Amino acid sequence: MAAESPSEGAARSSDALARLAEERVDHRFKGLPPDADGLTVGELTGRRRNLFTDGFATPVLSLSAERLEHNLRLMETYATRHALAFAPHGKTSMAPQLFQRQIERGAWGITLAVPHQVRVARAFGVQRVFLANELVDPAALRWISAELDADDHFRLVCYVDSVRGVELMDAALRGARRPLDVVVELAAGEGARTGVRTEAECAAVADAVAGTRTLRLVGVAGYEGEVPRADPERVRAWLRRLVALAVDFDKAGRFAHTDEIVVSAGGSAWFDAVADVFAEIPELSCPVLRLLRSGAYVSHDDGHYRKITPFNRVPEEGALEPAFRLWTQVVSRPSAEQAFLNAGKRDAAYDLDLPFAQVVRRDGTERPATGIEVTALSDQHAWLRTAPEADLEVGDWVGLGLSHPCTSFDKWQLIPVAEADGTVVEYIRTFF
Amino acid sequence: MAAESPSEGAARSSDALARLAEERVDHRFKGLPPDADGLTVGELTGRRRNLFTDGFATPVLSLSAERLEHNLRLMETYATRHALAFAPHGKTSMAPQLFQRQIERGAWGITLAVPHQVRVARAFGVQRVFLANELVDPAALRWISAELDADDHFRLVCYVDSVRGVELMDAALRGARRPLDVVVELAAGEGARTGVRTEAECAAVADAVAGTRTLRLVGVAGYEGEVPRADPERVRAWLRRLVALAVDFDKAGRFAHTDEIVVSAGGSAWFDAVADVFAEIPELSCPVLRLLRSGAYVSHDDGHYRKITPFNRVPEEGALEPAFRLWTQVVSRPSAEQAFLNAGKRDAAYDLDLPFAQVVRRDGTERPATGIEVTALSDQHAWLRTAPEADLEVGDWVGLGLSHPCTSFDKWQLIPVAEADGTVVEYIRTFF
Numbered sequence: 049m050a051a052e053s054p055s056e057g058a059a060r061s062s063d064a065l066a067r068l069a070e071e072r073v074d075h076r077f078k079g080l081p082p083d084a085d086g087l088t089v090g091e092l093t094g095r096r097r098n099l100f101t102d103g104f105a106t107p108v109l110s111l112s113a114e115r116l117e118h119n120l121r122l123m124e125t126y127a128t129r130h131a132l133a134f135a136p137h138g139k140t141s142m143a144p145q146l147f148q149r150q151i152e153r154g155a156w157g158i159t160l161a162v163p164h165q166v167r168v169a170r171a172f173g174v175q176r177v178f179l180a181n182e183l184v185d186p187a188a189l190r191w192i193s194a195e196l197d198a199d200d201h202f203r204l205v206c207y208v209d210s211v212r213g214v215e216l217m218d219a220a221l222r223g224a225r226r227p228l229d230v231v232v233e234l235a236a237g238e239g240a241r242t243g244v245r246t247e248a249e250c251a252a253v254a255d256a257v258a259g260t261r262t263l264r265l266v267g268v269a270g271y272e273g274e275v276p277r278a279d280p281e282r283v284r285a286w287l288r289r290l291v292a293l294a295v296d297f298d299k300a301g302r303f304a305h306t307d308e309i310v311v312s313a314g315g316s317a318w319f320d321a322v323a324d325v326f327a328e329i330p331e332l333s334c335p336v337l338r339l340l341r342s343g344a345y346v347s348h349d350d351g352h353y354r355k356i357t358p359f360n361r362v363p364e365e366g367a368l369e370p371a372f373r374l375w376t377q378v379v380s381r382p383s384a385e386q387a388f389l390n391a392g393k394r395d396a397a398y399d400l401d402l403p404f405a406q407v408v409r410r411d412g413t414e415r416p417a418t419g420i421e422v423t424a425l426s427d428q429h430a431w432l433r434t435a436p437e438a439d440l441e442v443g444d445w446v447g448l449g450l451s452h453p454c455t456s457f458d459k460w461q462l463i464p465v466a467e468a469d470g471t472v473v474e475y476i477r478t479f480f
Numbered sequence: 481m482a483a484e485s486p487s488e489g490a491a492r493s494s495d496a497l498a499r500l501a502e503e504r505v506d507h508r509f510k511g512l513p514p515d516a517d518g519l520t521v522g523e524l525t526g527r528r529r530n531l532f533t534d535g536f537a538t539p540v541l542s543l544s545a546e547r548l549e550h551n552l553r554l555m556e557t558y559a560t561r562h563a564l565a566f567a568p569h570g571k572t573s574m575a576p577q578l579f580q581r582q583i584e585r586g587a588w589g590i591t592l593a594v595p596h597q598v599r600v601a602r603a604f605g606v607q608r609v610f611l612a613n614e615l616v617d618p619a620a621l622r623w624i625s626a627e628l629d630a631d632d633h634f635r636l637v638c639y640v641d642s643v644r645g646v647e648l649m650d651a652a653l654r655g656a657r658r659p660l661d662v663v664v665e666l667a668a669g670e671g672a673r674t675g676v677r678t679e680a681e682c683a684a685v686a687d688a689v690a691g692t693r694t695l696r697l698v699g700v701a702g703y704e705g706e707v708p709r710a711d712p713e714r715v716r717a718w719l720r721r722l723v724a725l726a727v728d729f730d731k732a733g734r735f736a737h738t739d740e741i742v743v744s745a746g747g748s749a750w751f752d753a754v755a756d757v758f759a760e761i762p763e764l765s766c767p768v769l770r771l772l773r774s775g776a777y778v779s780h781d782d783g784h785y786r787k788i789t790p791f792n793r794v795p796e797e798g799a800l801e802p803a804f805r806l807w808t809q810v811v812s813r814p815s816a817e818q819a820f821l822n823a824g825k826r827d828a829a830y831d832l833d834l835p836f837a838q839v840v841r842r843d844g845t846e847r848p849a850t851g852i853e854v855t856a857l858s859d860q861h862a863w864l865r866t867a868p869e870a871d872l873e874v875g876d877w878v879g880l881g882l883s884h885p886c887t888s889f890d891k892w893q894l895i896p897v898a899e900a901d902g903t904v905v906e907y908i909r910t911f912f
Contacts, residue, residue, distance in 0.1 A: 074603065075600045075602075075603040075911060076911055078594075078596035078912075079596070081619060082595075082599065082619055082620065082622075082623035083619070083623070085599075103619040104619065105596065105619050105620045105623075106617055107594075139826075139859060139860060161859070161860040162510075162539075162822055162860055163514075163537055164507075164510035164511070164537065167507040167514065167517075168507045170507075171506065171507040181811065181822065181860065181861075182811035182812050182820075182822075182874075183811070184811055184874055184875050185537055185538055185809055185822075187513060187514055187515070187535040187536065187537050188514065188537045190514075191514035191515070191537075209812050209814065210812065210813060210814075212813075212873060212874045212875065213811070213812075213874045213875070216874065216875045235814055238815075239818070241812075241820060241858065241861060242812035242820045242861065243812070243814060244814065245814050377616065379614035379615070379616055379645070379674065380614050380641050380642065380645075380673075380674035380675070381642060381644075382641065382642075382667055382674065382675060382677050383670075383677060386671070388614075388673060388674045390594055390613065390614075390617075393831060393886075394571075394886075394890060394912060398831065399825060399830065426673065427571060427593070427886045427887070428571060428593035428594055428613065429613075429673060429674065431673070441644060442614075442616055442642050442644045442645045442648065443616050443644065443645075443648045454825075454826075454859045455825060455859070458826060458891075459890075459912075461912075479507060479508055480510075480826060480891075
C-alpha cells in the first residue's frame, strides 16, 4: 500500500478541519441561536455573534478564548522547560481543532484511551498517537494495523499488561507489514487500575512481546494518578519504580529493536513529580522520549482540577485558568429559598462535584452569584438554594463553573469560544 | 405565512427519517465496525451484521429489538386501556425514529423538556409537543412562535409557574399570529421542583395569562415524581389536588378560550396512580385530554426503573423488559480479585447505580457473570471485583445492564438494535 508523506498527512488534517467549518448549524447542536439554522459553522463564525445578546439559547456551554489560549501556552512552556515530550490526553476534549492547536504548539502527538478515539484522530490527520490503554479487540487491532501499513508516517504506541493480551494481539495482527509498538504498563500499586503489578511479571510480558513478530517493545508507561493514598512521596516512589523498570529492561537488551525508548506517565495531578523524576532518567542505550500525557489542562476547571493542579505546589511556574462557563437561565422561582435553572445532567459535569453558581446576568449587567448554591441536578434542571441576600429572578442568566473537563466536553458537540466581551470567535466541534 | 398541511408534515417527517439512513458511518459513531466506514447507515442495516461476530468494536451499546417492540406495545396498550392520551417523554431517547414509532402506536405527541429538543422534534416533523417545563428564553420563544405561525398543524403546550415568567413570555411573543398554549404547573409539594406552590398563586398566574393576547390557558399539569416522601397515598393526594385545580379553573371560566382541557402528569414511577386518579376526572365544560408523559419505558432498565416501575404493583397489566445491554471487553486482569473493562463514564449511566455485570461471552458462548461486580467507573474503564468462582479472562466480552435510560441513551449517537441472535436490524440515531 502507498505510504502517505508527512505533507499528505498535514493536508488530510487541514482538509478535514476545513470541512468542519462547512457543517450546517442545525438541530444537532444545542445552545446555538435558532435563527442561525442553515448557516455553515464558518459563516456563523464570521458573524462574530455575541453570546449574551445575539440569540444564543440557554443552556449553552462556552469556552473563554483568552483562557484556552493561556492554558495551551502554559503547558507548552512547562513541557519545554522540563524537557518533556508532550502528548496531551485527547479523550478530555475529543476536539480535533484543539488537537491541532496542541500539535502546532509542539506536542509530540495526542494520547487517547480507546480505538474509537483513534479513529477520530486519524480522520483529522493526527500522525502520532499514544494509546494509554490495553487493546485486545481484533477488529480494532486490524483497523489500526491497516492504518499503519497504509501510512509510514503514522505511529501508534499502546499498552500491554498481560501475556494473554499479547497473545490476543499477536493473533489479530498476523500478516501486518509493520509491527505495532507497545509499552509495558506498570500498575500504580496493589488494587490500582490496569497494569502489571510486579517487575517479574513485567519481564514475563516483555518476553511474550519479544516472542512475536507483530509487536515491538519500545518502552514502559503507567499512570501515577492511581497510586493508592497518593502523596508527593508515594507518587515519586512509584515514578522511580517506573524509571528503574526502563533501566532494567534496557540493560537486559529488551529495547534492541527500537531507536527511541518511551517512558511515559503524567495525568493532571502530578506532572511536577513526573518532571522531577523523569529529569533523573540516566543515559540509556538510545534516546529516551520522556512523554507527559496531561489532558485536563486545556479547559482546566472550577472544582476538582483547580484543587489538585500541580501549579498549586509550584506557583512560580504559572497557573491554569478555568475556561468553561455554562450559561443557564432561571425558569422557576417557586419560593424565597429555591430557584431552578434549565440545565441539568445532560449539560453539566456532576461526577466529581456539582456545578458552582458564579455570576448572575440581568439586563446586560453581570454580578457575583452571592447567596446562590447548586444543591442537585435533575436530567434537565439544576436545583438552586438561595440565601436571603440572593437577588435572583425568573429570566436571569446564571453562569456556572464546572468540575471535571472530561464529563463537561462530552455533553456538547459544538462549543462557542467567546472573548471576554462575549464575542464568539470560534466553535469547537467534539466527537464522543 | 403558509400553513403546512398534515400530509406535508408527515412528508417532512418521512423525508428527515429517510435522510438518517443516508448518513455515512464514520468516526462520529463509536462501537460500529471499523470496516463499515463509508457505508451509509441504510447500507449497513441491509448487511444484517451480527453484533458478536461481524466486527463491532467494544464498547458498544445495543438495544434488543424484541424488548423495544414489547415495551412500545405494552405502554400503548396501557394508555388505551386506561383511556389516557400519551405523550411519551422524548428527552429519554432523543431518537426521532423512536418518536415516530411512538406516534404510529397512537401517541398524541411527544413530551420534551427544553427548546433544543423541540428543534430536534420539529426537524423530524413531530406535530404535537408537550414542553413539560417553563420557557422564558426570548430567542427560543420567538423560534417556537415562528414555527406555530408557519404551520397551523403544529401544536405546542408549555408550562407557566410565575407571573414574571408570563410577563417575559408575553414580551417575547408580541406580534405572533397564534397564541402559545400554556398549562399552569402545580408543584408537587413544598421543596419540590418547579411549579406553583399554592392554589391561590396558581390563580394569580392564570390571571396573568388571561391578561395577555399571546398566551392561552389550556389546562394544568405537574410531575408527581417529585412528591416529597412519595408513596401511593401521597402521590394520589397530590394528583387529586391537580384534578381539583382543573375543576376549579373550569368552574371559574378560565378555560373559555380552549375547546379541550389538558390535565397532565405521569413519569415512569407512578402511572398507575395517574391512571386511577385521572379516571375520576368529572365532566368539565369541554373534553379533557388526560395526558400521560412516561418516557423511560421505551428502553426500561436493569436498575432504578426496574425497582420503581408501577408494573411491580400491577403485574396483571404486564411487565416492561430492560432493552439495553452495554457490551464491553476485559482489557486487563491484573490480579485474581480485579479486572478492567474498556467502558467507563463516557459509555454507561452512573448517576443512579453503577452498571451490573450480567453475562460473559467467550468463543461464542454466553454464560452468567457469576462472581463479577462493577465497583467503580473511570472515564474510560470499568473496575470489576471478581470472586474466586469468577471465570474471566482478558479478551472476554462482558454484557452490562444499566440503570437510568436518560443517562444511557445520551452517551451514544447511533445505537445498533439487535435481535436475540445478535443480528443487527436497525440503528437508532440520537440527538443530544
